[in-house]
Structures are given as C-alpha cells and as structure tokens.
Amino acid sequence: MPTFTFYKMKKTVLLVLSVLFLPFIGNSQCTTTNATSCTCLNTSSINCDLLPDIIVGRPPLLASGQYGNIEYSQTGNGVENGRLRISVSSPNIGRGPLEVRTTTKYVCGTDTITGTAPATCPTTGLPPKQLVVQRVYHKNGNTMSFIDRDAGTMTYHPSHGHMHVDDWGIYSLRQQTADPNPLNWPIIGNGAKLAFCLMDYGSCSTYNGHCVDANNNTLLNGNFPNYGLGGGAYNCSPTVQGISSGYTDIYYQHLDGMYISIPPGTCNGNYFIVVQLDPYNYFLEENENNNTIVVPYTLTQQSPGAVATITSSSSTAVCAGQAVTLTANSGVGNTYLWSNGATTQSINVTTAGNYVVTVSSPVCGTAVSPAKNVSFIGVTPTTTNAAICGQGSATLNASATGATINWYAASSGGAVLGTGNGFTPTVNTTTTFFAEATTGASFQDMQHLPIIPLAAEDI
Ligand SMILES: [Zn+2]
The missing domain is CATH 2.60.40 (Immunoglobulin-like)
Known part of the structure; x- marks a missing residue:
C-alpha cells in the first residue's frame, strides 16, 4: 500500500496526464466536454443531469488494523486514549462526477469577502472558509453543459497544506434500539465533523467491494456506464476537487480526525459504527438516502463490566x-x-x-x-433555664451539634448579645433570651430561654 503522501504525488502526475490525454481515459465519447455516449440514470432519456451518488464503502469499516479500525484503551496510548480510529471509503456510484470548485468568496466569521483571500482572517486568526460550488454536468444529446450550485465551504488545512471540503462526514458509535433509523440510536461516542480533500483515490475495481448497488452487489469499473466521467484524476487541488464516476476516495484511520471518542467507563460489548457522509446535503446526488452506513463493532479494550457509583x-x-x-x-x-x-x-x-x-x-x-x-x-439547641435570687446575673446554656450559638433579646432581628454555649446577662425581672444555632451564615433554629428572677422569700 502506498502512503497517502506518496499517492497524492502520484495523482498529481496522473492529473497532468489526464489533461493531455483526457479523451483516452474512460469512455472517449463520455467526458465533461462530450456527452455523446454518456447515459442517463433514466436510460430512456438523453436529456438529464449526470449526478454523483456517494455511498459509504463497507470493507474498511469491517477490517481491523492499519487500513481498517483500531480501538485504543483509555490509558497508556497518549493522545489515542479512548479512541476508535476508523477508515472510511466514499465511492461515487452515480452517473456523474462529484465535482467541487472553489469560488472567490470567503467567509471570515460573519464577514463575506470577495476577491483575494487573506491567509488568515483578521478577526479570528484562522484561515477563511472559501465558498464552493458543486459543478453539475448536464447531457443533452451529444452536448455537455454544466451548472454550478452553492455547496458549502472549503478551508485551508495548514498541517496538510491543502484545502478541505468542510463537514464532509460525521462518525459516531451507537447502541442499537428498535428504531429503524440508526441516526436516532443513542450515541455512545462522537467523532469530529470531518473535513477532507476529495480525490480519486482509486477505482471501484481496484477497491473491489467498496462500490455496491442498492442490493449490496459489488460494482466494478465495467458496471458503470459512464465510468471515469470526471477524469479519474481529481486530487487535493486548491481549486477543483472531486470523485469521478466509478471511483472512491479513502481516508485511512491514521489521518487527522479519523476517529470516534469513546467515553471513559464505556463497557466492552457490541455497538455500531455509524458513518454519515455529506450530512448537511450540500451536494446534489442521484440518491440522497444512501449516505449513511451502519457497521457492527465490538469494543474489547474498554471497561470490563458494570459500574455503579x-x-x-x-x-x-x-x-x-x-x-x-x-x-x-x-x-x-x-x-x-x-x-x-x-x-x-x-x-x-x-x-x-x-x-x-x-x-x-x-x-x-x-x-x-x-x-x-x-x-x-442537628441544629435544634438544647437549653437549660436559670433562676436567680433578686436582681443579678445568671448563666444560660445552649448547645447544638456542629453549630454556633448566638444570643438575642428578640426572636427575630436585633443585635447579637453574646456568642457561645454559655451566656451571662444581668436582669432585674423575668426576661426571655433567644438562642440561635447557626451553621455558616444560615439561620437554623431558635429556642427561647426565660430567666426568672426569684424573690428572696421564695428561696
Ligand atoms: Zn488533507
């Protein structure tokens, strides 16, 4: 297997060749400038849009290892801790290419700039998003034309050194329920919203099994009536990217963003990887309802059993x-x-x-x-009364577990007359004091304590 970098170099060479010998690639009478032998999805028509149809290739998601999936445990793997790295293939089984072209409109935050893009946005310091169009080819008899329609954005990726189509894919790990729509299943872990450069990584025959029809029958190059339409040589160009009819683009697990984060504490067991391509439907396709794939996956490197805390x-x-x-x-x-x-x-x-x-x-x-x-x-103070003979002072006592006692003359408001379990006021008549137990700043409970001056003759 070539490395991704090497492959891109190879594709650059092929792009040059394809420009020189475009008529000799694929069907010479079905190119982006000659519609003579291109066929419509509706085979009885000779006047139609030649749309792409992106699906998600199954084989890499069923494979393990470098060109498939790698599950990492939660510790001991550095930045890979808790990641399920996945490889995703995006074949185009449609009659036309998926072709993406940049415009001269850029978005920096909420500003749209027309003309020359700044390297970075003045406000955010990040590369601007560049508005892109999808070029849709149209056959009318022998004549090929096209229209360009808005289709989201691309952003320059500094560490890759090329443009990425934004929001190309969303990956998740889910638990199956009875709901027939897997996008409604509960999510265990999510991946990033993946941006990527689109290219003709290889043909449907080279990547046998990636391209399938609605009944899961494998499609090889010869099964595509317009095989190679688009040129078979899209690469990570800053101006034109795409996937030709009968080709696939593959992003292997080692590339940026190709993983799902598994939360700590997730148990080993049976789950499903769900991959959704073009989740916001930026691109017009023959079939908008086959961009999601569900593949079973068994976690083995996570928590071994149930947890209750x-x-x-x-x-x-x-x-x-x-x-x-x-x-x-x-x-x-x-x-x-x-x-x-x-x-x-x-x-x-x-x-x-x-x-x-x-x-x-x-x-x-x-x-x-x-x-x-x-x-x-416990904040209810326990208290003891006091009695004295005639006028004088007496000591009242109150206590409360874990609380401080404050003494007052009134049941609500007024100055703190004393603090602590013991309180010794001087009185000349029967007087009631109030003990408040507090924890922190909050008022808790109050008990009133009468001091009853007793006549000497009562002793
Ligand atoms: Zn890239």
Whole structure:
C-alpha cells in the first residue's frame, strides 16, 4: 500500500496526464466536454443531469488494523486514549462526477469577502472558509453543459497544506434500539465533523467491494456506464476537487480526525459504527438516502463490566430540613433502583441513612454501588433555664451539634448579645433570651430561654 503522501504525488502526475490525454481515459465519447455516449440514470432519456451518488464503502469499516479500525484503551496510548480510529471509503456510484470548485468568496466569521483571500482572517486568526460550488454536468444529446450550485465551504488545512471540503462526514458509535433509523440510536461516542480533500483515490475495481448497488452487489469499473466521467484524476487541488464516476476516495484511520471518542467507563460489548457522509446535503446526488452506513463493532479494550457509583450534591453534612441530592452514574440505556425504592437517576434525600443504587444497562450488566451515608447536622439547641435570687446575673446554656450559638433579646432581628454555649446577662425581672444555632451564615433554629428572677422569700 502506498502512503497517502506518496499517492497524492502520484495523482498529481496522473492529473497532468489526464489533461493531455483526457479523451483516452474512460469512455472517449463520455467526458465533461462530450456527452455523446454518456447515459442517463433514466436510460430512456438523453436529456438529464449526470449526478454523483456517494455511498459509504463497507470493507474498511469491517477490517481491523492499519487500513481498517483500531480501538485504543483509555490509558497508556497518549493522545489515542479512548479512541476508535476508523477508515472510511466514499465511492461515487452515480452517473456523474462529484465535482467541487472553489469560488472567490470567503467567509471570515460573519464577514463575506470577495476577491483575494487573506491567509488568515483578521478577526479570528484562522484561515477563511472559501465558498464552493458543486459543478453539475448536464447531457443533452451529444452536448455537455454544466451548472454550478452553492455547496458549502472549503478551508485551508495548514498541517496538510491543502484545502478541505468542510463537514464532509460525521462518525459516531451507537447502541442499537428498535428504531429503524440508526441516526436516532443513542450515541455512545462522537467523532469530529470531518473535513477532507476529495480525490480519486482509486477505482471501484481496484477497491473491489467498496462500490455496491442498492442490493449490496459489488460494482466494478465495467458496471458503470459512464465510468471515469470526471477524469479519474481529481486530487487535493486548491481549486477543483472531486470523485469521478466509478471511483472512491479513502481516508485511512491514521489521518487527522479519523476517529470516534469513546467515553471513559464505556463497557466492552457490541455497538455500531455509524458513518454519515455529506450530512448537511450540500451536494446534489442521484440518491440522497444512501449516505449513511451502519457497521457492527465490538469494543474489547474498554471497561470490563458494570459500574455503579453515587455522587452527592454536598460534600459535607447539611442541615436538617434541607435535602441532599444523590445521583447515580449515567450511561446509555442505564436503569436505576435505589434502596429507598426510587427508580430515577437522582433522588432527593431528607432522611439520614445509608443509600445504595443498583445500575443496570443492556451492555454492561448490573452493578450495586457502595453505600453512601447521608447525615444531617442537628441544629435544634438544647437549653437549660436559670433562676436567680433578686436582681443579678445568671448563666444560660445552649448547645447544638456542629453549630454556633448566638444570643438575642428578640426572636427575630436585633443585635447579637453574646456568642457561645454559655451566656451571662444581668436582669432585674423575668426576661426571655433567644438562642440561635447557626451553621455558616444560615439561620437554623431558635429556642427561647426565660430567666426568672426569684424573690428572696421564695428561696
Ligand atoms: Zn488533507
């Protein structure tokens, strides 16, 4: 297998050859300038658009290793930790080429610039997005014409040194449900919105099995009536990119962005890789409904089994009367059963005790969490009264676990007369003081304590 870089060089040579000998590549009477022997999708017509039809090639997604998929565990692999690297092939099985051409319009943030592009946008410091068109070829008898239609953007990729078509693909790892549309299945992990340069990486015969019809029958070069239309030599040019009829473009797993991130804690088991090309339908195709592929994939380098953990909304004990929220770990398809009978992912607890949760999922199985102890601070002061003979001072006492006692003359408001468990005011008549227990700044509870001056004769 040639490396990608080498292949690009080779393709540059081929592009030159194709310009010189264009009529001799493919069917000489079906080129982008001569429609004589091009055939329409509707074979009874001689007046039609010759549209591309992009599908997703299956073989690389079923292969493992350098030219297929590589799963990395969550540790010990540096930047590859938790990545599922994938290789994606994008054959064009349509009657016409997918051809992308740059315009002289650029977008920097919200500004559109016409003319010469700045290397980087003044506002963002990033390369500008360049508006592109899709060139759609049209056959009318022997005459070939074309129209250019808006089709999204390209952006210069500094480390690759060439332009990329933006938003070309979206990759995800999902868990199957009964829903027939895999794009509705729950996502385990996502990849980046992939940008790439489009090129004729190789033909459908070279990459046997990548190009298939709607019934999954393999299509080889001879099965394409307009084979090679587009030239068979699109490369990573800054002005024209594309995929000819009967060709595929392949992005192997080692290239930038060719991976899905698997979240830590994901269990080993059976999942599905979902690859969606041209997800925003920028490009007009013969069939817009065959750009998604679903391939089974079994994770083997991730968490071996079920996990159940509880996190609390408070790291310290809270005051009686307030609630503590306990939350079980999330996971796709998880169901929950708490020791108090609740089945939600989170519960609000106002009663002290030990709580456990049982977490079950279709892939991971069932696990029971360690017990989580919830306790509350007792804030009701316990108090003792005092009595004195005649006028004088007496000591009142109050205490509350984990709280500070403040003393007041009124049940609400007023100055703090003293702080601490003991309080010794001077009184000359029966007087009630108020002890407030606080934790932090919050008012918690108050008890009133009478001091009852006693007549001497009562002693
Ligand atoms: Zn590139």
